[in-house]
Amino acid sequence: MRKKLLLSLLSIFVISSLFISCKDGETLPSSSNNVEVSKTYSYPFTGLETTEDPSNNTPFMAVVENSKQARPQSGLSFADIVYETSAEGGIPRFIAVYHSKMSEKIGPIRSIRPYFLTISKEYTLPIAHCGGSKEALNEVKNDTALMSLNEMSNGKYYYRDNSRKAPHNLYTSSDKILKAISDKQYNLSTKTPLKFNKDYFNNDNFKTSDNITVTPNKVYETTYKYKDGVYTKYMDGEVAKDAVTDKDLTFSNVIVQKTDITLQTDNSHLNIDLVKDGEGYLFSQGKVIEIKWSKDSEFSSTKLYDLENNEIFLSPGNTIWNIVDSDSKITF
Template sequence: MKKITFIIPLLLCISIVGCSYTDTKSSSTKPFKRESPPVIDISSNDTVTNDCFYTGENLTETEKSNIPFMAIIENSKDARPQSGLSEADIVFETMAEGGIPRFIALFHKNTPKQIGPIRSVRPYFLSIAEEYNLPFAHCGGSAEALSTIKADSSIKSINEIANGAYFYRDASRKAPHNLYTSADKIRKYITSNNIKIDITSNLSFDNSFWKNEDLANATVVNLKLNNFYTTNYKFVNGKYEKYMDGVKSIDKNNNIPLSFTNIVVQQTPIKIQSDNLHLDIAMIGKGSGYLFSNGKVEKILWSRTTSNTQTELTTADGNKVYLAKGNTIWHIIDNSVTPTYN
């Protein structure tokens, strides 16, 4: 694992939005052997790597100084096309209520001028933000997520309800699908509040991994996640272009198609709570999945032992797995869903 420390304090922002949620953890998880990560002080330019920890790509001098953060972004049909996703390093996608998907996107290398629509947090999004130890922008959240934020001062919540100056409404869209922010606004909040950030990443990148001729071809990837949402990908010019419900996805900021170098599919138990609405998504434990890149596929295993460790990815036989250098979309789906590809 690679690690960088930003010496930057935190104002927690809390709102009251009713929901309930119960975290699910795997009691059968065995500890995964991890290397002790180096700690790199970001204040010394001599110690900053030229590679982005989240994409493996080279960073310019300006990009090196960018503060990484995350943002929870709506993915209902009324929210499309979203803004900023084409500039994210990693986009995580999973389900919210009613079979509607939602993103939490990680930004480091780039500085999008508009990000959104921003929506509310759930416990499993907290788990992802905690995994990468990053501040995240959101607007409100479920009762349990907000209770967790209130109880844990280490969680780097940037809640619009308490920090409206760092967000804005776009008059061209109808509420609640019109709340936005920008990379500059979120980074200004982080520096103004002296938030401490320890950048950690155990992702490994090696383009040569995908030159293995024994890997199966996968130039089309399909994910039918429920009766209300289907997403698929077509491999074009070295990247996977994303489609949602049969429509090519674009970024509202620049009209660029959403395309990704890597697609991670992480299968895990997802259950409906007793209210028949909210979800339990098991983020701690182990399971199987798929990694797509360069028009090929590798079946993988994932493992995460505790809330403050990162998800480890290996090949099905336990060897190290490598992403190709570039951006990634990371699907967290139920065990009952299997991607199809050809």
């Protein structure tokens, strides 16, 4: 009897020791692993994955000058999408879409045109600019849906860089424009028409191209050279740089959209028809496909299709979108 009692006490001691060891920091084996998985999102204008909720970022657009006196521009490498098309005299101008990244300096900011407004309507975004053509400013005045951040009436959100001469020295920043949007209490319901798929260009039937030259007119030419997964932009024979980073301007996707560009009756300002159907090219991952595009109305999205009328995908990353006349020279 005493032997049985001794064995029982010994068993209790062993079990108690194991329990105390666990309390001192050792863990018992678990039947399940409670591993917390971070939620992932995609930025709507680049398709790049992120662990941060993109809805916390406020998107906007900015009109950026591209005359030779404006180069190098500031902040274009931080834009998700950069549109490029012509203004008076064939001089190009950029319309940049900002969302996933912030830039401490954006510009030089220049004036708006009606076809820039058409692009802003496509995304329903505020647009930073300084003045504009009479036609464009009348449209801003009469259309309350347009979110114009005109420097001429919103000067506190812009500044002059005295290291450059006017009118090539007007700048802003992401912080300043976001403050303007907050102050004006704009209600944004952003549209995101682009689609992304990193595997879309893994297609041996697509043609290859690593050197693209777009010549919109007699006064300007831009080239894109593909290397290491991105296209480096050149303007008039010189590599394009961002003055903020002092690095080359590169893009994951290059779109060329061909349309009708005509002179207005003043023989100066342009009409660029963006509400119609047309043709073009998409370059990505060193490959090229011929595309068709379609836009039904001022506020509708521009849809991109292959020649079999299937919607196409962009590679995740930033995009340069060239809008040129149908007769422009494009080589690749």
